[in-house]
Amino acid sequence: MLELQQASRHFGGVRAVDALDLKVGESEIVGLIGPNGSGKSTTVNLVTGLFPPTSGRILYRGQDLAGVPVHRRLGLGIARTFQSIRLFGHLTVWQNLWVAQNSPEDRARKGFFPRWLGGSAGVRGEIGELLEFAGLAHKQDELAANLAFGEQRRLEVARALATRPKLLLLDEPAAGMNAEEVGQLRERILKLRGRGVTILLVEHVMELVMGVTDRIAVLNFGQKIAEGTPAAIQADPVVRRAYLGGEAA
């Protein structure tokens, strides 16, 4: 579904991502792990188009994404969350989801005027469902900025889902969460797979990555140093040395 071919991104002399080959198949959950600064978030930014690759290609369903603007990639079904939460703080929880309804289905379903200038009645049900999913139904009229940290993370995921993604890039969704919240997040990710959403999960929290992914790729200094099933990665001596360190040994 998603394929990076020798994708590189250099910032001056820094090779943030260096000749990365990565494949994500339909309905797969692929983990992307690596120490801080190893190029995980840069990979997400390359796929969503925040900046172009210095070299190499990024294919989505066989289509080269070069030159496709960020908002169009969403139309193709690629959505993301941000490592540093980027909600629309002065919009309500409900409005955060409302403005994200930009999928081709949403565009096609209604006319221009009802879509842009119409009230909120027509989309209440759909957004209500997403709020249920994220456990935020009781907070729908709260400003996003006033939510607790964990709630903001959940809202980010819900906002990405409001765009009806086929490929969802989660950039450290469990950062700062406690064990219970991580457990809930795990449930949600598995539920998403049940709906046929393909997921690329960038994460530091090992219990989450090891628990939900089909396959894991490990980055270090922008290069892929290993790839395999969670069990294989845990046993890989190269990965242990580079990333998991002494504590995991």
Added chain:
Amino acid sequence: MDFYYGMAQIVGVHTLLGLSAYIVLLTGQVSLAQAGFFAIGAYAAGMLTVLAGWHLVPALGVGGLAGAVTACAVGFPALRVKGLMLVIATLAFGEGVRIFFFNFDYQIARGDITIGPLGGEGFRQIRFFPENGWTTAEVMFFIWVFVIIVMLVLWWFDRSRYGAVLRAVGEDEVAAQSVGINLTAVKVSSMTIGGAIAGLGGGLYAHYTTHIEHSSFNVLVATFAIAYPIVGGLSNVLGTLLAVIFVQVFLVEGLRFLGDWRNLLFGALIVLAMNLRPHGLLDAQALARVRRLFGKDRGA
């Protein structure tokens, strides 16, 4: 009484000017081009009633349209840059428009006099209202009909998905495009709507003052346009109206008795107002209080 009607006319036109900047400001763009669109609307509408003999209403429509078309054309290149660069780019455009009208002669003979814009002399005798025998009160009501229509339309925008999208872009452009919002389309459309409102306001302005010239559209006017929504707050269109009343009625007229001290106090009071109410005169808390007052608190 005419003094108060005149005051209300000024407040009405400046409210339109402020609202034209309000909608652009919602997307986080600071535009100093609003005085330029205001000028284009003023000259276009004035020339249509004076030189072409049109009725005022269609002339105002063309004035608004001219403002919208220019804003759209300026928006595409200008909105590629952000922040201070956009301020400079729009400032340059506004000054360009002013210099254009400073050099713009288009006079035709009517009997033994000539009428029409005459460069630095300005455009005199825009006499649609006096020729048709409108009283000051009637002119005021006429202006306020447009002000109220524009305020209602913007109020509706604010409650629609379009309004939420404008604010989303204003808050975080990266997040907005990541959820599929086309930044260029959103920014240019808000600029175009702002241009239409400024053009309409300019047309009204030209007719109630009856005399316009390049200096009526200088940087100070552009600064006022952007200051109204900032001082008033962006939570709602009424903030802009409140700020216009604060500036034009209280600061400009109310403090006239202070003579030269007024100008000194003027700046100080704006700074004071911004310090006391950093989110504008009419911020979210003030709105909530007003809602409770009228028993319309919908609860959280």
